[in-house]
Amino acid sequence: MTAQPANKWAVFEKLGLGKPTIPSAQQASKWLVSAYRLLGFLILTIIVIVLVGYIVSQVFFYMSKSWAVPMQITTSDEKVVSMQAQVGEQQNARDRLADELNQAERAIVAQQMFQGEFVKAIKGDLAGRRAALQKMKSLASTAAGTRAAIANQNRAYSSAARKRMQQEYAAGLIDRTGMLSGNFQLAQISGSNLSLAEKQAEYETRAAELEATARSLDAILESAESAGDTALSYEVLQIKQQYEASRLELAKAVETRNTLKSSLARQDKLLAALKGSAYLRAIEDKATVAFVPYGNTEGVGTGASVYACKLTMVFCYHVGEVIELLPGEVSGRHPSRDKSLRGQFVEIKLDEENADAGETDVLYIGGKPFIL
Numbered sequence: 001m002t003a004q005p006a007n008k009w010a011v012f013e014k015l016g017l018g019k020p021t022i023p024s025a026q027q028a029s030k031w032l033v034s035a036y037r038l039l040g041f042l043i044l045t046i047i048v049i050v051l052v053g054y055i056v057s058q059v060f061f062y063m064s065k066s067w068a069v070p071m072q073i074t075t076s077d078e079k080v081v082s083m084q085a086q087v088g089e090q091q092n093a094r095d096r097l098a099d100e101l102n103q104a105e106r107a108i109v110a111q112q113m114f115q116g117e118f119v120k121a122i123k124g125d126l127a128g129r130r131a132a133l134q135k136m137k138s139l140a141s142t143a144a145g146t147r148a149a150i151a152n153q154n155r156a157y158s159s160a161a162r163k164r165m166q167q168e169y170a171a172g173l174i175d176r177t178g179m180l181s182g183n184f185q186l187a188q189i190s191g192s193n194l195s196l197a198e199k200q201a202e203y204e205t206r207a208a209e210l211e212a213t214a215r216s217l218d219a220i221l222e223s224a225e226s227a228g229d230t231a232l233s234y235e236v237l238q239i240k241q242q243y244e245a246s247r248l249e250l251a252k253a254v255e256t257r258n259t260l261k262s263s264l265a266r267q268d269k270l271l272a273a274l275k276g277s278a279y280l281r282a283i284e285d286k287a288t289v290a291f292v293p294y295g296n297t298e299g300v301g302t303g304a305s306v307y308a309c310k311l312t313m314v315f316c317y318h319v320g321e322v323i324e325l326l327p328g329e330v331s332g333r334h335p336s337r338d339k340s341l342r343g344q345f346v347e348i349k350l351d352e353e354n355a356d357a358g359e360t361d362v363l364y365i366g367g368k369p370f371i372l
Helices: 010-014 025-063 078-171 176-222 234-275 278-285 352-359
Strands: 067-071 288-293 305-311 314-325 330-333 340-350 363-365
Touching (some): 067 330, 067 352, 078 278, 234 278, 278 340, 288 330, 305 352
Antiparallel strands (some): 288 340, 305 363, 330 340
């Protein structure tokens, strides 16, 4: 068993370190107060830095006219879905108008063809009826001359035959039966005269009908107005009614076509405006877009440089250029304030090495916000 040294700090004293001093309670309290003060100073410094940064950020974004907010537009975006639904609805309406316009065009062509063929048919019918009229007039004239000649001959023959029969009857050459038979033959001759007169009257009546029909058809061909004072036969009146009905249908089809053309032009403009909207253009072109408020659009133009910053507004670098300021109004959020703003989308072409710049919070168009 080795004996314990009388002084356990003797080794330290030989080395010149001496006996360590044990802090008193008062010293520990001072150290604690100093630690609290340091912690409070650090917290206050952090608060001041954050406050100053916030104020600087608010003032900067209030004064800056070059910032833009990148937007991620997808096919499932609510506005995109809504606009695609509107485009589909308007496209269906446009297709219906186009179909109705085609029907109106076909109706116009059909009525024009009908009227053209109608006129040809009327002209052909008119030519045939005029030929028949000339023939009937010729037959009526021939029948009148023939009837007059036959009637004169019949009267002469009847007078001579009646005298001869009376003389023969008085001389006893014929009996009463022979006398009655002769009178019957003379009556038949008179009946033939009546038959010739009826035939002549029939020819003249038919000629008059053909002449009236020809005048009516000629009046229809000239114009509807000239037919107003012309007496039309029932047959020709029905023909005219068909022609007038076709003219009315043609006028209606032309008015419908003109109305549909105007409606179709308006529908095309509406569709072009919808398809040219910023959201649909961004989806169709698969483009990178950024929201630019109206107050910042003055310096935005094709070819303008686009910058991104590592610390919001400092340490900025070139990431791409502007392709086009898309038409149409959109709404977006302010980068530092929870405020909705009105503006437009700008299509951006990012450099290959900075393709992820579209995921940053804010971009700057036209130049760096500061020299850094």
